[in-house]
Amino acid sequence: MSGRVLVGVKRVIDYAVKIRVKPDNSGVVTDGVKHSMNPFCEIAVEEAVKLKEKKLVKEVVAVSCGPQQVQETIRTALAMGADRGIHVEVSGKDYESLGPLQVSKIMAALAKKEEAQLLILGKQAIDDDCNQTGQMTAALLDWPQGTFASEVTVEGEKLKVVREIDGGLETIKINLPAVLTADLRLNTPRYATLPNIMKAKKKKITQVKPSDLGVDLTSRLQVLRVDEPPQRQAGVKVETVDDLVSKLRECGRI
Amino acid sequence: MFLLFVFNIKYELRLVPEGSTETQTGSSCAAAHAQSRSRQLPVEFEVVVAEMTVKLGVTMKRLLYRNCFKLTHCRYSTSVHQDSVLSAFRTICGEDGVSLGQAVREQHGKDESVHRCRPPDVVVFPRSVEEVSALAKLCHSHHLPIIPFGTGTGLEGGVSAVKGGVCFSLRNMEQVVDLHQEDFDVTVEPGVTRKGLNSYLRDTGLWFPVDPGADASLCGMAATSASGTNAVRYGTMRENVLNLEVVLADGSILHTAGRGRRPRKTAAGYNLTNLFVGSEGTLGVITKTTLRLYGLPEAVVSAVCSFSSVQDAVDSTVQILQAGVPIARIEFLDDVMMEACNRFSGLSYPVSPTLFLEFHGSQQGLEEQVHTAEEITQSNRGSDFQWAQDTQSRERLWKARHDAWYAAQALRPGCKAYSTDVCVPVSRLPQIIVETKEDLIENRLTGPIAGHVGDGNFHCLLVVDPNDTEELQRLHLFTDRLARRALALDGTCTGEHGVGLGKRALLCEEVGPVAMRLMQGLKKTLDPGNLMNPGKVLQLETE
Numbered sequence: 001m002s003g004r005v006l007v008g009v010k011r012v013i014d015y016a017v018k019i020r021v022k023p024d025n026s027g028v029v030t031d032g033v034k035h036s037m038n039p040f041c042e043i044a045v046e047e048a049v050k051l052k053e054k055k056l057v058k059e060v061v062a063v064s065c066g067p068q069q070v071q072e073t074i075r076t077a078l079a080m081g082a083d084r085g086i087h088v089e090v091s092g093k094d095y096e097s098l099g100p101l102q103v104s105k106i107m108a109a110l111a112k113k114e115e116a117q118l119l120i121l122g123k124q125a126i127d128d129d130c131n132q133t134g135q136m137t138a139a140l141l142d143w144p145q146g147t148f149a150s151e152v153t154v155e156g157e158k159l160k161v162v163r164e165i166d167g168g169l170e171t172i173k174i175n176l177p178a179v180l181t182a183d184l185r186l187n188t189p190r191y192a193t194l195p196n197i198m199k200a201k202k203k204k205i206t207q208v209k210p211s212d213l214g215v216d217l218t219s220r221l222q223v224l225r226v227d228e229p230p231q232r233q234a235g236v237k238v239e240t241v242d243d244l245v246s247k248l249r250e251c252g253r254i
Numbered sequence: 255m256f257l258l259f260v261f262n263i264k265y266e267l268r269l270v271p272e273g274s275t276e277t278q279t280g281s282s283c284a285a286a287h288a289q290s291r292s293r294q295l296p297v298e299f300e301v302v303v304a305e306m307t308v309k310l311g312v313t314m315k316r317l318l319y320r321n322c323f324k325l326t327h328c329r330y331s332t333s334v335h336q337d338s339v340l341s342a343f344r345t346i347c348g349e350d351g352v353s354l355g356q357a358v359r360e361q362h363g364k365d366e367s368v369h370r371c372r373p374p375d376v377v378v379f380p381r382s383v384e385e386v387s388a389l390a391k392l393c394h395s396h397h398l399p400i401i402p403f404g405t406g407t408g409l410e411g412g413v414s415a416v417k418g419g420v421c422f423s424l425r426n427m428e429q430v431v432d433l434h435q436e437d438f439d440v441t442v443e444p445g446v447t448r449k450g451l452n453s454y455l456r457d458t459g460l461w462f463p464v465d466p467g468a469d470a471s472l473c474g475m476a477a478t479s480a481s482g483t484n485a486v487r488y489g490t491m492r493e494n495v496l497n498l499e500v501v502l503a504d505g506s507i508l509h510t511a512g513r514g515r516r517p518r519k520t521a522a523g524y525n526l527t528n529l530f531v532g533s534e535g536t537l538g539v540i541t542k543t544t545l546r547l548y549g550l551p552e553a554v555v556s557a558v559c560s561f562s563s564v565q566d567a568v569d570s571t572v573q574i575l576q577a578g579v580p581i582a583r584i585e586f587l588d589d590v591m592m593e594a595c596n597r598f599s600g601l602s603y604p605v606s607p608t609l610f611l612e613f614h615g616s617q618q619g620l621e622e623q624v625h626t627a628e629e630i631t632q633s634n635r636g637s638d639f640q641w642a643q644d645t646q647s648r649e650r651l652w653k654a655r656h657d658a659w660y661a662a663q664a665l666r667p668g669c670k671a672y673s674t675d676v677c678v679p680v681s682r683l684p685q686i687i688v689e690t691k692e693d694l695i696e697n698r699l700t701g702p703i704a705g706h707v708g709d710g711n712f713h714c715l716l717v718v719d720p721n722d723t724e725e726l727q728r729l730h731l732f733t734d735r736l737a738r739r740a741l742a743l744d745g746t747c748t749g750e751h752g753v754g755l756g757k758r759a760l761l762c763e764e765v766g767p768v769a770m771r772l773m774q775g776l777k778k779t780l781d782p783g784n785l786m787n788p789g790k791v792l793q794l795e796t797e
Contacts, residue, residue, distance in 0.1 A: 194459035
């Protein structure tokens with residue numbers, strides 16, 4: 001295998017930030033909040049760069065969908081070792097309602113256009129936890145998929161993928177071209193170093209519009225309301241076992 | 255004249271309901287107190303806050319100290335007084351920002367040292383420097399001790415509330431305030447830990463290299479002048495703090511290098527920044543620290559090498575430094591430690607003094623560094639020089655060093671580990687290590703050695719049975735001898751951990767009477783009421 005790898009990277013609120021719901025319950029506060037690359041996307045980029053370092057792929061292309069700011073995320077991927085970037089411009093209302101279905105249509109179109117051999121995504125984004133984009137893209141392309149990958153080995157024109165599943169690990173062999181989604185234990189992503197960040201500034205990011213790819217961004221979903229999880233109530237301490245039993249009776253537990 | 259402190263009672267602090275207090279005079283206080291001890295009941299009484307009564311209170315306190323084995327607890331305050339202070343705290347920090355709960359207080363009265371828990375009377379959780387200042391003003395006017403608390407990961411009992419008082423838990427102030435990538439500096443609040451900062455910086459190519467064992471608060475690290483395994487290349491907190499925002503005992507807010515200033519160097523006035531670095535909370539509460547950042551190394555190579563003697567290992571270290579190799583980490587583990595690590599992690603290192611090295615640099619630079627270091631170790635009869643560049647192999651090579659603390663403890667399950675911390679000029683290291691090992695054997699103490707040999711700093715990880723008073727006594731005498739040995743070799747009794755509770759006497763020996771007088775004078779100037787973390791670094795005048 002010596003082709004091109006496409007890696008999808010998503011710009012999300014940084015994992016260390018305390019999320020706050022907007023007062024009108026329409027969403028979470030994103031203004032002035034630190035954003036960074038989705039951690040599973042970092043793992044995906046790392047895997048792609050590792051494949052390139054092993055000379056198993058020729059080129060790593062980082063893709064992100066969103067407004068101008070996602071270029072920062074693409075630059076991070078470039079600093080980690082991706083060769084070039086593609087910024088799919090989506091902004092305003094379209095961006096607010098952008099979800100896995102539209103992104104997978106975009107990724108599928110790009111995979112065809114760029115003649116990619118492999119598409120690696122994070123298994124899910126930490127803001128929506130959808131875990132759908134990789135699977136939908138594979139379906140649209142009619143490509144095999146290796147999801148929740150914790151180990152990937154190239155064997156000729158096939159991939160051996162060890163998947164994390166309930167109850168253990170599953171090993172599958174899939175043909176290329178294929179879609180992979182990265183799970184936590186696939187690798188430990190490298191930090192971008194200053195010289196690499198400098199080099200990344202010179203790498204190319206092309207801008208593309210979804211309409212150029214023939215993708216319709218209409219969402220089939222409408223967010224009605226966003227709420228914080230209910231506050232945990234304080235417990236009550238009791239002095240004796242009798243107290244405990246009577247309290248349990250009081251609230252109808254026994 | 256010292257004023258009253260708020261003590262906490264053995265049981266929970268209880269607010270006496272209005273109208274149910276009894277007025278007692280000073281002398282009958284002692285009687286009531288004695289009664290209370292025998293009945294095991296808390297006694298609260300009103301004291302008219304006037305000069306005379308206060309003086310009486312101080313005499314009372316001294317009597318109590320002399321006549322009691324344990325620090326007895328007796329509350330000298332009016333219920334209204336207590337109420338008003340607590341409600342003032344709540345007004346400043348919010349209802350959730352003040353805790354009297356026993357578990358919370360105990361959590362804030364201990365750190366990771368062997369010193370026992372000394373809980374404060376109340377814990378407050380300010381959210382901004384303005385709140386810290388208001389709280390400090392309040393404590394100042396009521397003469398309540400102030401104990402700053404970061405992550406509670408200190409090793410010298412620095413957060414023990416020996417005089418009770420108010421613990422300022424700063425964990426809610428957790429913003430990375432100001433990052434300047436091109437200038438390589440960042441300002442952080444006390445709730446930001448070193449790993450948290452490095453995670454925040456991960457997209458920038460920058461990092462903050464000082465890495466003590468724990469994931470400590472950066473402001474706490476500034477307060478204790480912390481250091482880590484790569485001090486040999488990147489320095490300790492002393493070299494890497496550019497500016498501090500400090501709330502003083504009277505509530506004033508100080509910027510040690512001027513507000514918002516962050517030049518890489520300065521010749522302006524007295525070095526107030528480094529006065530507060532290492533002051534361990536005794537001169538003020540650090541609420542912001544401006545740190546010097548470094549670029550992440552392009553590439554890292556780790557290496558391991560065994561030696562037949564401590565002398566050979568240290569000679570190699572000195573020569574590597576003299577050769578101009580900008581080595582990032584150079585760690586020493588003695589034979590006892592290597593044996594412990596082999597057992598703990600199932601490894602098969604040779605059981606002899608071993609050096610663990612780490613090199614940072616560009617690809618080409620690294621080859622040269624490693625080559626030079628290898629040659630030097632070989633000329634000192636080093637054997638089994640192994641090195642690796644990829645992350646997995648590096649981790650495998652350094653596993654022994656990473657697990658050292660746990661491996662030491664595993665030598666004697668159920669025992670507690672205590673780490674010594676002396677630091678001497680590098681050339682004196684072989685002598686002190688050899689003498690220390692002899693001392694350990696002679697006194698039947700288990701003490702594997704791990705050290706930052708590039709700085710001349712080493713730790714004896716002593717594993718002792720906390721219930722064996724005889725062994726604890728031997729431990730205590732050993733650590734005193736070790737500290738004095740280090741002082742005799744032009745060194746210091748504490749390279750990284752600080753003075754805290756346990757090394758106050760040694761500090762006097764180390765710096766001498768003139769320096770001690772100066773330190774006492776500075777303390778008196780900045781904190782005349784001795785409210786800032788009393789009992790740490792400097793001995794109390796009543797002792």
